[in-house]
Amino acid sequence: MHAGRSYSFTEFLLWTRRPLYALILLDVTLVALYQLGGLHWLAVPWNVIFMLGTSVALIAGFKNTQTYNRLWEAQQVWASITAASRAWGTMCRDHVGHPGQTRRLVYRHLGWLTALRYQMRESRPWETQQQLPNVEYRKHYQVPEKVRTLDVELIKYVSPEERSRILGVSSKATEVLSLQGEALRALLDDGLLPPASFAELQRALRDLHEQQARSERLKNYPYPRQYAVINVIFVRILCLLLPLGMIDLLAPMNDTVGGAMAGHMLWLAIPLSVLVSWMYAALDQVGESSANPFEGGANDIPISQLCGTIERDLRQLLDERDVPEQQEPASPIVL
Template sequence: MHSGKSYKISEFLLWTRRNIYITLIISIVPVLLYQLAGFTWIAIPWTVVSLLGTATAFIVGFKNTQTYNRTWEARQIWGAILNSSRTFGTMSRDFIDNSDVTKELVYRHFAWLTALRYAMRDSRAWETSSKTYNKEYQAFYDIPEREKSIESELEKYISPDELKYILSTKNKAAQLLSLQSKTIKEIFVNKDIDSHQFVEMHRMVKEFYDHQGKSERIKNFPYPRQFASINSFFIKLFCILLPFGMLNEFDKLNDSIEGIMKGQMVWLVIPFSVLISWVYTSLEQVGESTENPFEGSANDVPISQMSRTIEIDMREMLGETDLPPALQPKNNIIL
């Protein structure tokens, strides 16, 4: 997540520069053929290009709206995790008189947050963080889940026996919640909590399962490939045809121009074609980077920061003072 006022234009140009290079080549070729080789027949009516551009603008806008909705839903899910975690911490402290058991539940919850965020950072075939322009931009910020192993993080919160068991499971976060449920049952059987408290604490475990399932749904179900593909096809087609449609329009300007530019107006097709194409390709790239809110891109939901915030809040509830520092942005990017 970008935590500053905005991206700098230099950052944006660096991120999208490959599209600029490609559209520059696409624009130069038809102008050379038209102006120098005399192939004036390659020009196509502007109406054709404008209709295609309108259709492309609609589908690009639709995709960007839907991908933003995916990111916003992910933010809402993790906001709910944060609120539910604080409630669970309060219950664990106030319902249970045994401080060791309270700490066990709270620290296992930290382990659940850790396992869940590591699962969310796993790569999927449809994600784009491995694309050159995204991979290159990762040098500007830190991805905590790529810097430390999940084993080294989990061992801070759970016993060696539990760690060994959890590492052997496929869905580590789900199994940690299962252990929470088992511990809560044991507390109830030992009469350390009453039936009402038992129900309330189990309800919190159910809430965490619900939050996890919602988060996994976004992670494991991509933006529909048919929409993503047609969006990409339309933009490529539009960028290729755009300079061909602008040739006649700029050539007509020669009739009303005097001086050094008379007869040379067609060359302006190159910069204007690159500019318009850059707008469309950049919108496509922005939508693509918003599509998967957990993949480790600069526009991700900051689940690592939120997990650290939860840990600080819950450890303060336990009266601890030796707290981990809050995660800080690097170049205004924080995950």
């Protein structure tokens, strides 16, 4: 997530420069074929381009609305996880009759957050982080889950035996919640947890399961591919035909405009069509980069920072005195 004022125009232009290069080459070629090669049959009626542009604008707007909704839902899910985590820490402190057991429950919850955020950073075939513009932009920030491994992080929160059990299954976050359930049952059997408190903590555990499932749904189910591909196809068709429509629009002006532009108005089709086509292509690129809110991109939900904030809150709840202060991020991109 960009936590600064905004992306600069230069950053955005560099990020989208490859489609821009292709558009410039395409438009120069088509206009030159018409003007210098005499291929006047290339011109397309402007009314056709107008109708196509309207349709593409509607489809592009639909895609960007839906991808933004995915991003917004992910933010809501992790806001709920933050609230549920604080509630879990408070209930463990107030209901469990043994400080050592309270600490184990809280730290195991931190292990769940760690396992979940690593699970959210796993790669999926439809994600965009392997595309060259996004690879280049990663020089501006680091993804914490790509720097340190899960097994190193888990040892801070769970015992070696529990870590081995967690790492040995595919759904590691679910295994941590299973361990929490077993621990609550053991506390109930040992008389350290009243039945009413056990029921309350079980309800909190069920809520964590539900929040994990919501986060996993956003991670494991992409923006529908049929809508994604049709948007790309229509944008490319528009970018191909737009300069030909500009030719049809500007050709009559060759005989009516005087001065230096007399007879050369067609060349204006190049900058005008490049500008409009770039706007559509950039809009599609922005929508695609926002569709996967946990992939490690610059527009992701900052789950690593949220987990760090939750850890500080819960450790202070346990009256720990060696809790490090939150450090200012070195980059405007916060993950």
